[in-house]
Amino acid sequence: MSSTVPDLASLHALDPAQQPSYPDRSAVDSAVARLRTAPPLVFAGECDDLKGKIAAVARGEAFLLQGGDCAETFEGVTADNVRNKLRVLLQMAVVLTYAASVPVVKVGRIAGQYAKPRSSDFETRDGVTLPAYRGDAVNGFDFTPESRVPDPQRLVDVYNSSAATLNLVRAFVTGGYADLRQVHTWNTDFVRESAVGQQYEQMASEIERALTFMKAIGADPDEFHRVDFHSSHEALVLEYEHALTRIDSRTQTPYDVSAHFVWIGERTRQLDGAHVELLSHIKNPIGVKLGPSTTPDDALALAAKLNPDNEAGRLTFITRFGAGKIRDGLPPLIEKVTAEGVQVAWICDPMHGNTFEASSGYKTRRFGDVIEEVQGFFDVHRSLGTWPGGLHVELTGDDVTECVGGGEDLTDLDLAHRYESVCDPRLNRVQSLELAFLVADMLRQV
Ligand SMILES: O=C[C@H](O)[C@H](O)COP(=O)(O)O
Numbered sequence: 001m002s003s004t005v006p007d008l009a010s011l012h013a014l015d016p017a018q019q020p021s022y023p024d025r026s027a028v029d030s031a032v033a034r035l036r037t038a039p040p041l042v043f044a045g046e047c048d049d050l051k052g053k054i055a056a057v058a059r060g061e062a063f064l065l066q067g068g069d070c071a072e073t074f075e076g077v078t079a080d081n082v083r084n085k086l087r088v089l090l091q092m093a094v095v096l097t098y099a100a101s102v103p104v105v106k107v108g109r110i111a112g113q114y115a116k117p118r119s120s121d122f123e124t125r126d127g128v129t130l131p132a133y134r135g136d137a138v139n140g141f142d143f144t145p146e147s148r149v150p151d152p153q154r155l156v157d158v159y160n161s162s163a164a165t166l167n168l169v170r171a172f173v174t175g176g177y178a179d180l181r182q183v184h185t186w187n188t189d190f191v192r193e194s195a196v197g198q199q200y201e202q203m204a205s206e207i208e209r210a211l212t213f214m215k216a217i218g219a220d221p222d223e224f225h226r227v228d229f230h231s232s233h234e235a236l237v238l239e240y241e242h243a244l245t246r247i248d249s250r251t252q253t254p255y256d257v258s259a260h261f262v263w264i265g266e267r268t269r270q271l272d273g274a275h276v277e278l279l280s281h282i283k284n285p286i287g288v289k290l291g292p293s294t295t296p297d298d299a300l301a302l303a304a305k306l307n308p309d310n311e312a313g314r315l316t317f318i319t320r321f322g323a324g325k326i327r328d329g330l331p332p333l334i335e336k337v338t339a340e341g342v343q344v345a346w347i348c349d350p351m352h353g354n355t356f357e358a359s360s361g362y363k364t365r366r367f368g369d370v371i372e373e374v375q376g377f378f379d380v381h382r383s384l385g386t387w388p389g390g391l392h393v394e395l396t397g398d399d400v401t402e403c404v405g406g407g408e409d410l411t412d413l414d415l416a417h418r419y420e421s422v423c424d425p426r427l428n429r430v431q432s433l434e435l436a437f438l439v440a441d442m443l444r445q446v
């Protein structure tokens with residue numbers, strides 16, 4: 001890894017996929033200039049800490065839980081919204097830790113997840129065609145010509161929204177909200193009447209008894225009162241990620257200080273592409289999404305370019321095959337990567353291979369398909385003797401109706417009630433917690 005980061009022009013010369021077409025280059029330059037002087041959102045040392053934790057995942061000693069919105073929005077930067085997302089992630093983490101007795105590394109798709117790759121550059125509604133919405137980082141969701149024009153000033157808004165979100169997250173996780181003694185409180189105002197709500201209550205009571213016992217014998221470690229929580233997003237818009245790539249004063253090496261962990265999406269993981277090039281120069285722990293078209297040689301080549309020193313914790317492969325493809329598609333990748341001694345954490349994204357359009361027109365996913373893909377992921381790893389390192393999910397802490405199925409048995413007809421995602425459908429709070437209990441069962445059997 002070299003400490004010289006290629007300049008933006010040379011990245012653009014690689015013809016990067018999925019970039020905004022900004023109409024005014026000087027406006028881009030001034031947004032980038034502003035971002036270059038903005039303070040880091042995270043510290044390099046924090047990225048190193050996370051890398052150490054992901055190394056434990058790669059060694060089979062910990063499980064990674066990564067979750068949050070498909071696309072955050074500026075409007076969504078409210079205390080309630082951030083707290084609810086954090087709360088469901090904390091609940092899921094506690095279920096996995098307690099029920100499966102495994103340390104859980106907690107990473108939010110939060111505080112920066114504002115840019116979206118799209119299948120099509122355009123969207124047509126009632127005969128009107130406009131540029132596709134590419135996330136609040138790029139343009140507006142409103143279906144008007146003005147709103148859909150890419151505006152580079154939004155990149156500065158991404159920075160400010162990420163800073164506000166991260167500030168709140170840091171306050172929540174260190175300021176008492178994430179205290180394990182709150183394990184019951186996280187469940188109040190929740191559907192205690194739901195089966196999974198009750199299951200959680202029971203587990204929370206057991207944890208509380210254990211904590212009381214620990215306290216009685218004089219053990220009250222810091223870990224009971226705070227959690228380590230990390231931020232992540234897809235590194236998509238080069239202007240933004242490049243402007244926030246800084247030389248760490250301790251090591252004189254570059255880090256992308258926009259988040260602790262950044263990943264390369266399925267649509268931008270070309271080996272000779274700009275995203276792989278940029279991320280090959282930063283020292284953060286990074287991920288790459290791998291879909292069904294990935295060959296074992298692709299995976300090896302990505303690992304060689306992105307993790308030439310074969311450092312554990314540096315590289316996470318986030319597979320997203322789809323429920324119907326994972327059992328055949330994943331083994332050849334794991335076999336070759338393992339045979340070559342490549343250090344990698346394997347994480348399952350059971351969302352992006354399972355999206356379809358419901359008869360009502362909404363983009364949705366079946367809870368059953370999500371579970372089926374995770375089960376396939378666990379089964380494949382068990383049969384190969386490798387470690388199913390974690391889960392990457394799109395979720396929200398609210399009671400939305402975006403994915404069908406689950407214990408509430410949401411149907412196509414329910415989708416209209418509360419479909420709030422501006423991009424992909426997210427698991428709601430009940431579905432997220434159900435997933436956590438099911439995955440805890442799978443983990444227990446590893
Ligand atoms: O998370 C992202 C979506 O899967 C991606 O943006 C593609 O969505 P689209 O097919 O609606 O464009």
Ligand SMILES: C=C(OP(=O)(O)O)C(=O)O
Pocket residue numbers: 070117234264265266267289320352424
């Ligand atoms: C776009 C996404 O995923 P993928 O790159 O796997 O399609 C995403 O995670 O929102």
Ligand SMILES: [Mn+2]
Pocket residue numbers: 070071352394423424
């Ligand atoms: Mn998505």
